[in-house]
Amino acid sequence: MPTPLIHIALLMHIYNQDSWEKIFKDQLKRLYDFSPIILVNLCLTNSGNDRLIASIRKDFPEAFIIVTPNKGRDIGGKLALIDFFLKGKLKCEFMALLHDKQSPHRFGGDAWRQKLFAIIEVEKINLILEQFRLDRSTGVIATSDFIKNEYDKKTNEFKTTNNTKLKELIQKHNLRVSDYRFVAGAMFWIRTAIIKEFFSRHSPLSCRELLEEGNFTDQYDGTYTHSWERIFCWLANDQGYRIKGI
């Protein structure tokens, strides 16, 4: 009996105009057999968006594309894509959140991205979907190397500049988290039900309002954007799911 097609969606935030050709296009072409729903967010201020949109639609005519201001970096883009997904009443069982991560302030930023992108290699996708199928308590799956935990039980603090903002967001959204692991780099697979459950109560655009504009890091001061990088994974734990690494 053939395995029924599991519907998946790839939500991609693209900031750099050459990222589509360099990073995404060929990788996505290898995923044709999965018939993924493709959603792309582009940065509003890029002057070459019309060419980029034409390029994306040439290879993926059914892709959904939105164009948003540079707010919240990739997190802002992903929230806007989730908003579109919900407004467009799209349906899928699992979604992958991705972006053209460069991290130019870090040595090895490109290597970091390549490892994170392993989650959309064909072999890994099969493994991931199987993992979701076999274990219904799995809510988030990502590359093991990037699953981190900054929480210090003794002091009840997060060992990051984002500590204060994290606590603020946890309280604001009334999250009950027992496992503070998260995916550093914010690229992972997640059950769509988790996204729908939370964002039907807290609109993605209202979450996006707090995020910072432009380009910034959390090297010296915490940011809401980097805090949301952690919060995304905790949404799963709040709903009783677990995070797994591959």
Added chain:
Amino acid sequence: MLLNNWLVTQSFENNKNQHERVGLCFHLDPGAADVNHIFLQKLPENSFSILISADDGRWEAVNESYIEKIIGILFQPCYYLFDYQPLIFSAGKTQASVNFINRLTEKCAKQGLKTLILDVKEDDGDGSVSHFAYRVASTDIDYNLITKNWIYLYLNDKNPGEIHFLVADTDPNSSEILNQIFVGQSIFKKTEQYKMADVLYKKQKMIEDYRHELDLRAASEKDAQLYLNIQKEQTSNNVRWYYHEYEILPGWYKKLGHVIKVLMGKRSFRSLFDDNVKKHND
């Protein structure tokens, strides 16, 4: 473009916009913003806009969810941008509609979005400057006067923007009006006045595009400096860590460590005596 034509509609299902040269302007209903986001994906870029009309008094009752639906529309690639700002038409002014537009503008700003609200005049130019969006119910448009006003503003550094003509699809003669507009504009575009205005418009557009690129590059330069500073600090921290963890150890201890490395196979024996030999495998 300098001259832009819009077909104003309240319904997508009944939309009969067959004109390539005409954009689609959705007349918002404060009772519902049931816009089909998937439908909007199929429209060409920069071919869609919205109209907020003060005729309807229900703007006071509009909630945050409605405003967020509009913002979702503004994020669509088909949404018309002028200088990277979504263009929104506003017809008439009541306190309710003004309050709504203020709320919308504020919510958009929180999303990082600057909107351009353009007040729509009824019919063609009557000599009023600073209004270049016209609701058209007849073909009697004084293009000469409109572009003359436009050029006047331009020469006075007022940056007048573009000129828009809106035709309602509820008008039984809308197709005829549009066709006549095309004919009229086609004739007008051959005049020296239009050609001059068009040249000025294109020059201004070019200047704005260059300004935009400069702003992006300045921001990029600032980012590069920030990243460089972070990397310098990281390198400095690494060197400091290395000094405190290793460099301060006595020489004999380090040499013993090298011997241990050789015994573990992590370093070549010859490299203990010869600096020109490769120390380890990568």
